[in-house]
Amino acid sequence: MTAQATTAVGVDIGGTGIKGALVDLREGRLLSERVKVPTPAGAEPDDVLAAVKVVLETLDVTDADVPLGVAFPAIVKHGKTLSAANVADTWIGFPAEEFFEQGLGREIHFANDADVAGVAELRYGAAKGVEGLTILTTLGTGIGTALLYDGRLIPNSELGHLQRAKHGKDAEAWAAYSAMERDELTFPQWAKRLQWYYSHLEFLLSPDLFIVGGGVSKHAEQFLPLLTLSTPIVPAVHRNSAGIVGAAALALAADAGVQTAETAKLVEETTR
Known part of the structure; x- marks a missing residue:
């Protein structure tokens, strides 16, 4: 080839x-x-x-x-x-x-x-041409993350494993899409967990953009508008x-x- x-x-x-x-x-x-x-x-x-x-x-x-x-x-x-x-x-x-x-x-x-997934969004999707720090998250069985800064990847971030103080579970155990299914949450109920997660990331890293991927991103209109953040948050183009x-x-x-x-x-x- x-x-x-x-x-x-x-x-x-x-x-x-x-x-x-x-x-x-x-x-x-x-x-x-x-x-x-x-x-x-x-x-x-x-x-x-x-x-x-x-x-x-x-x-x-x-x-x-x-x-x-x-x-x-x-x-x-x-x-x-x-x-x-x-x-x-x-x-x-x-x-x-x-x-x-x-x-x-x-x-x-x-x-x-x-x-x-971050590479796909950098090259063809929502992160293309975005300056500063973009955080892509994939919401699925767990929470995967990619840090993208000025068009380059900072590899192997594992921000789905941020610990929830005094709760004994990490972020993905609490807020992944699998947690929504496991605990039989509605989208508004799940959004409250996502609010904690994205607010915490926002405080720690001051990103310029959040991108949300994973299979549930096809239903982005049912939960992203429920989040209150200073940082823009959009679904991944390639879902x-x-x-x-x-x-x-x-x-x-x-x-x-x-x-x-x-x-x-x-x-x-x-x-x-």
């Missing part, structure tokens, strides 16, 4: 589902139907790899002719996963990029799921496909010869 290629495959591994599609990187849009399979119970490495293979087989992109990016819900440094909030503890300290490359028989680019688009964008940058070990370098390349 040459540096002039304009298509890549993005696979987004989440706590409940694994999604993938072929992406047009000129426009940041999906060229295929989005394929989704359930994340295997327990989310052990071998089982997740098997599920990723099903996604690629369904997309008919099992060979190495098209660059492949994989997004994963963990801290990712130098190809290793260093956390495991919504997957098996086996992933902690695990050489995940090498594992997927060997299992799939091809080179890939591997990065944190919220970070790649729940941002991880797919961003992973594909980073895969193409890696295929063009950019160093794959550091996500920040890839982001700089893909957002120029």
Whole structure:
């Protein structure tokens, strides 16, 4: 594949589902139907790899002719996963990029799921051209975050794990979309939890923009207007496909010869 290629495959591994599609990187849009399979119970490495293979087989992109990016819900440094909030503890300290490359028989680019969603919004979406600090949050099984400053990513922020003093739970246990479903909250009830979370982020970091992604962002009109913030807050342009688009964008940058070990370098390349 040459540096002039304009298509890549993005696979987004989440706590409940694994999604993938072929992406047009000129426009940041999906060229295929989005394929989704359930994340295997327990989310052990071998089982997740098997599920990723099903996604690629369904997309008919099992060979190495098209660059492949994989997004994963963990801290990712130098190809290793260093956390495991919504997957098996086996992933902690695990050489995940090498594992997927060997299992799939091809080179890939591997990065944190919220970070790649941030790349999608930087390159094609709500963060494009925004100066200062943008905080993207993905509301799903957990809360993923990406810090975007003047068009560059500060990788591996984990602001979904801010602790709630005296409550014994972190932010995502209290305010993720899964918490809304678990506690059978209405949108107004859930918005009160989100108000605490975004107000806390606003106080700590003084951002210029919040972007909200994840599957629930398609219902943004039911909860974002209920929040009272000084910072503008908008839904992600790519909604729940941002991880797919961003992973594909980073895969193409890696295929063009950019160093794959550091996500920040890839982001700089893909957002120029």
